Amino acid sequence: xxxxxxxxxxRLAGLALRMGTLDRxxxxxxxxxxxxxxxxxxxxxxxxITPPVRGFADAMDQLKPGSTVLMSCDYDPGxxxxxxxxxxxxxxxxxxxxxxVVVTVLWNGGPGLVDSVLREVAREFPDKHYGVDYVxxxxxxxxxxxxxxxxxxxxxxxxxxxxxxxxxGLPMMREVGDYSTFALLVSVSAGYPGTKEWVQQVQARFHLxxxxxxxxxxxxxxxxxxxxxxxxxxxxxxxxxxxxxxxRGESGTATRGMDAQSLGHIFxxxxxxxxxxxxxxxxxxxx
Amino acid sequence: MTPHPTGDLGIWVAALLTLFILSFxxxxxxxxxxxxxxxxxxxxxxxxxxxxxxxxxxxxxxPLKLAFTGHGVNAGREGLFAAELGDxxxxxxxxxxxxxxxxxxxxxxxxxxxxxxxxxxxxxxxxIKTTGFAQGDFVAQVQASLVPLWTGHPLNDLNxxxxxxxLITSLLFFFYSREHKGALGVSSKxxxxxxxxxxxxxxxxxxxxxxxxxxxxxxxxxxxWLGMR
Amino acid sequence: MKRELPLFLTAVxxxxxxxxxxxxxxxxxxxxxxxxxxAIIVVAFGYVLGGANVLRVNIDAIYKRIxxxxxxxxxxxxxxxxxxxxxxxxxxxxxxxxxxxxxYNQLYSPMQATMFALLAFFIASAAFRAFRIRTVEAxxxxxxxxxxxxxxxxxxxxxTQWLTGSLHGVIPEGLWNAIQIGSIQDWIMNVPQNAxxxxxxxxxxxxxxxxxxxxxxxxxxxxxxxED
Numbered sequence: 001x002x003x004x005x006x007x008x009x010x011r012l013a014g015l016a017l018r019m020g021t022l023d024r025x026x027x028x029x030x031x032x033x034x035x036x037x038x039x040x041x042x043x044x045x046x047x048x049i050t051p052p053v054r055g056f057a058d059a060m061d062q063l064k065p066g067s068t069v070l071m072s073c074d075y076d077p078g079x080x081x082x083x084x085x086x087x088x089x090x091x092x093x094x095x096x097x098x099x100x101v102v103v104t105v106l107w108n109g110g111p112g113l114v115d116s117v118l119r120e121v122a123r124e125f126p127d128k129h130y131g132v133d134y135v136x137x138x139x140x141x142x143x144x145x146x147x148x149x150x151x152x153x154x155x156x157x158x159x160x161x162x163x164x165x166x167x168x169g170l171p172m173m174r175e176v177g178d179y180s181t182f183a184l185l186v187s188v189s190a191g192y193p194g195t196k197e198w199v200q201q202v203q204a205r206f207h208l209x210x211x212x213x214x215x216x217x218x219x220x221x222x223x224x225x226x227x228x229x230x231x232x233x234x235x236x237x238x239x240x241x242x243x244x245x246x247x248r249g250e251s252g253t254a255t256r257g258m259d260a261q262s263l264g265h266i267f268x269x270x271x272x273x274x275x276x277x278x279x280x281x282x283x284x285x286x287x
Numbered sequence: 288m289t290p291h292p293t294g295d296l297g298i299w300v301a302a303l304l305t306l307f308i309l310s311f312x313x314x315x316x317x318x319x320x321x322x323x324x325x326x327x328x329x330x331x332x333x334x335x336x337x338x339x340x341x342x343x344x345x346x347x348x349x350p351l352k353l354a355f356t357g358h359g360v361n362a363g364r365e366g367l368f369a370a371e372l373g374d375x376x377x378x379x380x381x382x383x384x385x386x387x388x389x390x391x392x393x394x395x396x397x398x399x400x401x402x403x404x405x406x407x408x409x410x411x412x413x414x415i416k417t418t419g420f421a422q423g424d425f426v427a428q429v430q431a432s433l434v435p436l437w438t439g440h441p442l443n444d445l446n447x448x449x450x451x452x453x454l455i456t457s458l459l460f461f462f463y464s465r466e467h468k469g470a471l472g473v474s475s476k477x478x479x480x481x482x483x484x485x486x487x488x489x490x491x492x493x494x495x496x497x498x499x500x501x502x503x504x505x506x507x508x509x510x511x512w513l514g515m516r
Numbered sequence: 517m518k519r520e521l522p523l524f525l526t527a528v529x530x531x532x533x534x535x536x537x538x539x540x541x542x543x544x545x546x547x548x549x550x551x552x553x554x555a556i557i558v559v560a561f562g563y564v565l566g567g568a569n570v571l572r573v574n575i576d577a578i579y580k581r582i583x584x585x586x587x588x589x590x591x592x593x594x595x596x597x598x599x600x601x602x603x604x605x606x607x608x609x610x611x612x613x614x615x616x617x618x619x620y621n622q623l624y625s626p627m628q629a630t631m632f633a634l635l636a637f638f639i640a641s642a643a644f645r646a647f648r649i650r651t652v653e654a655x656x657x658x659x660x661x662x663x664x665x666x667x668x669x670x671x672x673x674x675x676t677q678w679l680t681g682s683l684h685g686v687i688p689e690g691l692w693n694a695i696q697i698g699s700i701q702d703w704i705m706n707v708p709q710n711a712x713x714x715x716x717x718x719x720x721x722x723x724x725x726x727x728x729x730x731x732x733x734x735x736x737x738x739x740x741x742x743e744d
Contacts, residue, residue: 022644024641024644024645025312025313027637027640027641027644028312028637028640028641030640031501031636031637031640032501032637035498035501035502035505035636036505039502039505039506039509040288040509040515045669045670045671045674046670046673046674047670048670048673048698050698050702051702076628077624077625077626077628077629078500078628078629078631078632080503080625080629081499081500081502081503081504081506082496082499082500082503108333108334108337108338108563109330109624109628111337111341111610112610112617112620112621112625113620113625115610116612116621119612138341139337139341140341140342140346140556141338141341141342141556141559141560141563142342142552142555142556142559142560143412143559144412144415144416144419145411145412145415145552145555145556145559146552146556148415148552149549149552149553149556152372152373152545152549153372153373155373156372156373156549156553157556158345159345159346159349159350159360160341160345160349160607162610163608163611164606164607164608164611168360197419199423200416200419200420200422200423200424201415201419201423203423204419204422204423204426204427205418205419205422205423205537215496216492216493216495216496216499217489217492217493217496217497219492220485220488220489220492220705220709220713221489221713221716221717223705223706223709223710223713224428224431224710224713224714224717227431227706227710227714228427228428228430228431229431230423230427230431236492237492237495237496237499237668238495238499238502239495239668239669253503253506256506257499257502257503257506258669258670259670260498260502260505261495261498261499261502261669262669262670262671262672263671264494264498264501264502264636264640265494265495265498265665265666265668265669265671265672266666266671267640268494268498268639268640268643268665269662269665269666271640271641271643271644271647272643272644272647272658272661272662274644275643275644275645275646275647275648276647276648276649276658278644279648279649279650297618297621297622298622300622300623301621301622301623301625301626302626304622304623304626304627304630305626305627305629305630308627308630308631308634309630309633309634311634312634312637320584320587321587321590322627323587323631324587324588324590324591324594325590325591325594325623325627326594326623326624326627326628326631327570327591327594328570328590328591328592328593328594328595328598329594329595329597329598329619329623329624329627330624330628331566331567331570331571331591331595331598332567332594332595332596332597332598332599332602333598333602333616333619333620333624334563334564334566334567335563335564335567335568335599336598336599336602336603336609336616337563337602337610338560338561338563338564339560339564339602339603340602340606340607340609341560342556342557342559342560343557343560343561343564344607345607346553346556346557346560347557370546370550371546372542372545372546372549373549375550375553378550379553379554379557381554382553382554382555382557382558383557385554385557385558385561386557386558386560386561386562387561389558389561389562389565390561390565390568392565393568393569393572399518399519402518402519402522402740403521403522403525404558404561404562405522405739405740406522406523406525406526406529407525407526407529407551407554407555407558408555408558408559408562409526409530409731409739410525410526410527410528410529410530410532410533410551410732411529411530411533411551411552411554411555412555413526413530413533413727413728413731413732414529414530414531414532414533414534414536414537414728414732415533415552416724416728417530417534417724417725417728417729417732418533418534418537420720420721420724420725420728421721421725422537424717424718424720424721424724425718425721425722425725428714428717428718428721429718432714446703446706446707449707449708449711450707450708450710450711451711452711453707453708453711453712453715454711454714454715457711457712457714457715457716458715458718458719460715461715461719478715479653480652480653480656481708481711481712481715482712482715482716483653483654483656483657483660484656484657484660484704484708484709484712485660485708485709485711485712485713485716486657486660486712487656487657487658487659487660487661487664488660488661488664488704488705488709489709490657490660490661490664490665491660491661491662491663491664491665491668492664492668493639494639494643494661494665495665495668495669497632497635497636497638497639498636498639500629500632500633500635500636501633501636501637503629503633504629504630504633507626507629
């Protein structure tokens with residue numbers, strides 16, 4: 001028996017060594033196929049809404065009709081799959097709740113993308129008008145300096161909006177002064193400048209209630225802000241976006257991508273285990 | 288599921304460039320290089336023109352023009368240098384000059400002039416960041432860490448205890464003024480374990496982020512380009 | 517004086533910005549506001565400088581015919597075309613229907629998104645080739661990574677619900693929910709991960725405050741690069 005077990009171990013070690021010579025392009029191919037398959041043939045795996053997402057949805061639900069919300073969309077096309085679904089669903093919720101929305105963009109790759117998303121959602125609300133119910137102030141360079149500058153007056157930082165209008169001339173903006181105008185700050189961000197800077201410069205200084213939607217790579221670092229109450233809710237990555245869509249009764253691109261996300265994660269987990277199996281084989285053979 | 292490719296030329300261009308860049312995973316090739324260089328060029332041109340039309344014109348040129356034609360944001364006030372909050376009139380000459388001085392970096396002997404521009408940027412951001420981190424990250428986070436360890440709910444109390452132990456030991460790990468020996472050594476070792484759990488969680492989320500980027504590209508190719516939804 | 521005066525300016529401005537956090541009086545708030553406007557304008561010029569530098573470096577490369585110079589030509593053409601079209605189209609250059617918006621939607625956006633999408637392949641490859649569990653610490657990292665990766669996606673809960681299905685109704689509902697991978701992932705994120713991240717946050721806050729003060733007081737001068 002011990003010889004049989006030793007034989008099995010030797011064969012496994014041999015397999016491990018052969019796996020170690022695998023061309024990485026096979027890994028790329030399998031990854032590509034595993035992500036592609038569920039997009040063509042959905043698995044419809046059930047989603048569960050986690051507490052941080054519930055917090056985000058609840059904070060948005062509590063907004064009264066007519067309240068003004070600042071939504072800062074600080075991302076570029078590199079974060080489309082994660083943050084565009086969040087922006088869409090959040091903007092749709094705000095318009096459906098008759099909130100007024102002021103949108104800013106602090107990433108220079110973002111203004112065109114954000115404007116497209118806003119226009120797409122606004123088409124669903126023919127009774128909502130630009131300049132009256134929502135405004136896209138567009139991009140401004142300066143990162144945190146813009147955030148602090150807005151504290152003295154939003155129009156001071158953005159004398160013109162994205163469409164080239166004089167900001168102070170827009171009907172909605174006549175009611176908007178500084179941060180005290182806003183009932184909530186919705187930060188949708190992919191990194192710097194973004195949620196962290198909004199927490200430091202605006203939430204901490206002006207005590208503006210805040211929720212955030214962020215890319216998954218940055219989500220873990222915002223959990224301390226969630227626990228401290230500086231953020232009332234947090235959407236993390238495509239999973240967070242999908243859960244928020246579910247909370248709103250929608251099924252958008254984030255929901256449709258979660259099956260592919262599941263298979264991708266399983267594959268990476270297997271890669272970690274496989275790589276360590278290779279290491280075991282090499283150690284066994286003294287390689 | 289049959290494909291219905293779009294007739295939009297722009298989407299065909301976008302799809303081809305997407306495939307050119309994805310071809311890199313097979314190996315580096317001229318198609319990828321073409322797309323990469325085109326991307327860098329278009330990005331650089333876009334950043335220049337974006338900052339020109341969204342900052343330099345509305346925040347600098349237009350207020351200066353208004354000031355020199357005798358007006359300001361507040362039409363009731365007169366005076367080239369009659370500044371008030373949000374209306375800086377001719378004072379904006381100073382940031383204009385500082386901005387132009389940045390270009391002195393192209394001229395070796397004059398490049399020291401750009402230090403004045405850097406001084407204002409560094410001074411403003413050092414001040415903003417110092418207070419921002421102090422208020423938002425230091426005070427607020429320490430305040431939130433003072434959680435009650437006994438509330439009568441055993442599970443919550445256990446979690447609070449683990450949290451506080453993890454926080455203190457992780458902070459002790461970053462204390463490098465003394466050698467990590469004895470009690471400090473044990474504490475920092477425990478702190479390392481918590482940090483490793485934190486990094487592992489971060490890695491898991493990073494995997495999610497990267498895969499979702501690929502999902503997004505495939506969704507574009509399948510939905511917008513091939514019309515397979 | 518070529519270094520000392522800018523350093524002095526940095527100190528004065530930095531201290532003034534810190535003062536403006538505490539003093540709301542207009543003698544402080546108006547100049548502080550002006551300094552922020554100035555910083556924004558100078559940063560915007562900085563982006564223009566960056567773009568101009570890309571142009572300069574690549575024109576130089578084409579002139580010297582370095583290997584791969586035809587691709588630099590593509591870069592220059594892309595840059596000049598985007599710049600020219602944007603300049604002609606004016607402030608509304610990114611409005612729907614403009615050529616600049618077309619460039620943004622069909623060139624810039626898909627290429628940037630795809631550049632980042634390549635990372636998905638490399639993260640899988642790196643997980644196989646480089647993620648080695650050789651120590652207890654690495655093992656902890658791996659276990660946490662696996663639990664979070666699988667707990668954050670629907671398939672994780674489906675699998676654990678299937679595996680623990682026979683226990684449902686046998687053990688208390690709360691306990692059954694707690695052993696689902698989604699709950700374990702939640703606990704990891706809210707307790708140990710949160711503790712570690714908060715420690716890093718507080719430590720980083722110390723570091724930034726210290727560096728900010730060093731810069732303001734002129735001890736840190738590396739940002740003033742170049743010869744006198």
